[in-house]
Amino acid sequence: MSVLALGGAGYIGSHAVYQLLDREREVVVVDNLQTGHREAVPANIPFYEGDVRDRQFLKEVFAKEPIDQVMMFAANSLVGVSMKEPLQYFDNNVYGTQVLLETMVDAGVSDIVFSSTAAVYGEPNQVPIKECDPAMPQNPYGETKLAMEKMMKWCREAHDLRYVSLRYFNVAGARPSGAIGEDHDPETHLVPIILETALGKRKSITIYGDDYDTKDGTCIRDYVHVEDLIDAHIRALDYLKDGGVSDVFNLGSSTGFTVKEIIGAARAVTGKEIPSKIGERRPGDPTKLIASPEKAKAVLGWNPKRTDIDTIIEDAWNWHHHHPDGYGGR
Ligand code: UFG
DSSP: OEEEEETTTSHHHHHHHHHHHHTTOEEEEEEOOSSOOGGGSOTTSOEEEOOTTOHHHHHHHHHHSOEEEEEEOOSOOOHHHHHHOHHHHIIIIIIHHHHHHHHHHHHTOOEEEEEEEGGGGOSOSSSSBOTTSOOOOSSHHHHHHHHHHHHHHHHHHHHOOEEEEEEEOEEEOOOTTSSSOOOOSSOOOHHHHHHHHHTTSSSOEEEEOSOSSSSSSSOEEOEEEHHHHHHHHHHHHHHHHTTOOOEEEEESOSOOEEHHHHHHHHHHHHOOOOOEEEEOOOTTOOSBOOBOOHHHHHHHOOOOSSOSHHHHHHHHHHHHHHOTTGGGGO
C-alpha cells in the first residue's frame, strides 16, 4: 500500500517523500508544480502533475494507485499574499481540501496527516502555546488552515475520516545530505533570506522592526528542523494506523529566538558578514510565537534530533551553498 503525498514536490513535502523512501514505504506524489519542483522528487516514484481541485484527476490517481494513507502538504502558505488575495487562498486551500476529502471518502481511504500552522493561533495571550489555547487567526492564511481543520473534524463525525493535524511553527533546515532543500520564488522566509545574503545574492537582510517588546526589539520565533518535522508526520501515519484518535499537535522546539539572534547564529555558522539593516514592521507579524510540543512528544513519541539552531542553519547552509540557484542550478 502507498502513502499519497499531495504537494510532495514542495519544500516540506519533498522531505517527507525522501524520509518515506528511507523507511522503505511506497509513496505516490501529486503536485501542480505551482511552487514545487519536479527535481525535488526522485525520478523512480509515481508522480502525477495536477491540481488537488481537479476532481476527475484526483479520482483517477486514487483509482490507479493502492493508496491507504494521505499526507496533505499542498497549499498556498504566504501570510502577506493571503492578506491581499484572500479568495485565492480560500479557493486553493479550503476548496482543494474539500475535493481531497470527498475523493478520500468516495475511495474509502480514511487516514490523513495534515499540514497546519501556528498562524491558527494569531497573536497568543501567552507562550508556550498549547493546542488547547484559543485559535484566533489574524490573516486569511491561518483562517484557511483552521477551516481545513474544522472540515476534517466534521468529516470524522460523518464519514469516519481519521486525521492528525500538525501545527508547524517556523520550519527551516534541509536534508543533511544536501540532496533537497528550500527554494521559493519569491523567497520570504528568514533563514533562506539570511543565507542568500551570506552567498552575496542579496546586499543585506532587512529586519522587519526592532521596536517589539522583546529582549533586542526583534520578533521571536520557534524554529523546527524540517527533518524532525517530517519524523513527526511519519509517526502520525503510524499512530493512525495503530488506531490513534484524530487530534491536533504543535510542532516546535519550545525555545524562541529573536531575528537578530538568528542572524548572529548564521554569521557564526557561515563565517560571512551578512549585512543587516532595520526596516519597518511587516504587517501581521506576531511579537512572539513559541510552541509547547509536549503533546506531540507524549502521544506520538516525537523526539526532535536536529532541532537546535546551529544544526538547522548548518543543514540549510549546506543546501544553499551547494545550490546557490536552488533547483534551477541543477
Ligand atoms: N523577517 C525579517 N526579515 C525578512 C524575513 C523575515 O525580519 O526578510 C522576520 C519576520 O518579521 C519574522 C521572522 O523573521 O519575525 C520570521 O519570518 P518568516 O517569514 O520566516 O516566518 P513567519 O514567522 O512569518 O511565518 C511562519 C510560517 C508561516 C506561518 C507563520 C505563523 O512561514 O507559514 O509562521 O505565524 F503562517
